[in-house]
Amino acid sequence: MPLHARTPSSDSRRRWLLWAAAMAWLPVAAPAQVKTSAAPAARVPSLRVRFSRRGGQRLLRGRLQAPAHSVRDYLIQGRAGQSLEVELETLAPGASFKVLGPQHKDALFMSEFSALPLWQGRLAADGDYRVRVSLNPVQRARGESMDFILRLALRAA
Numbered sequence: 001m002p003l004h005a006r007t008p009s010s011d012s013r014r015r016w017l018l019w020a021a022a023m024a025w026l027p028v029a030a031p032a033q034v035k036t037s038a039a040p041a042a043r044v045p046s047l048r049v050r051f052s053r054r055g056g057q058r059l060l061r062g063r064l065q066a067p068a069h070s071v072r073d074y075l076i077q078g079r080a081g082q083s084l085e086v087e088l089e090t091l092a093p094g095a096s097f098k099v100l101g102p103q104h105k106d107a108l109f110m111s112e113f114s115a116l117p118l119w120q121g122r123l124a125a126d127g128d129y130r131v132r133v134s135l136n137p138v139q140r141a142r143g144e145s146m147d148f149i150l151r152l153a154l155r156a157a
Contacts (some may be wrong), residue, residue, distance in 0.1 A: 044132065046073035055082065055154040061148050064095075064133065073102040074131040074150065079121040081157030086131050088117040092134035092146035102127025110138070 020041065049058055064070050078084060088097045097117065099109040102125055109119040123129065133145055 012072045031084070044071050045069070045082060046075050046130070047122070048075045048077075048098070048099065049152055054156045057151065057153040059150070060150045060152065062133065062150065063145060064135050065145040066135050066143045068082045070140045071132060071134040074133070074152065076129045076131065077127070078129045079126050079153065080094070080123055082123045083120065083153075083155040083157075084123055084129060085120040085149040085151075085153040085155075086118070088133060088148060089151070090117075090146055090148040092135070092139065092148070094139055095146050095148060096134055096136060097150070098130075098132045098134075100130040100132060102129065104130065 047060075049060070051058070060074065062072060064072060070136050076084065084099070086097060086099055086109075088095065094112075095117075096110070096112040098107045098111070099119055099121070100106075101108055108121060108129075108140075111119070131150065131152065133148060133150060135144065139146065
């Protein structure tokens with residue numbers, strides 16, 4: 001049998017690699033999504049971040065320490081049409097943030113699925129937007145801590 005007959009085609013190899021990559025994310029993504037929706041927002045410590053009517057920029061320094069203080073919310077009152085930018089700076093691998101809309105049902109952004117810890121978007125509705133900074137489950141289980149800087153920018157429409 002010739003060698004090329006035993007080698008999978010590049011198309012089937014590409015499909016297999018895509019499938020393998022998708023399967024690799026499932027164990028990590030599924031528990032995080034279940035925990036986020038199951039944990040009530042009232043239990044997560046939060047800090048209200050105030051901006052002038054026109055917006056502005058804030059740099060916030062923080063520290064998360066597992067297991068008790070592994071998640072923190074930052075609340076931003078936004079208006080429809082405003083632009084919000086969020087950037088997380090940390091040396092901790094696996095640290096992440098989520099941007100949650102006023103209804104808390106769906107995340108507008110989840111940094112664990114992005115190559116960059118940066119999000120910018122236009123707000124669709126008036127209300128409180130949450131930026132949730134958290135340690136990943138592995139860091140929490142190990143009792144690790146994380147120092148971070150969160151940059152928030154809110155700009156008028």
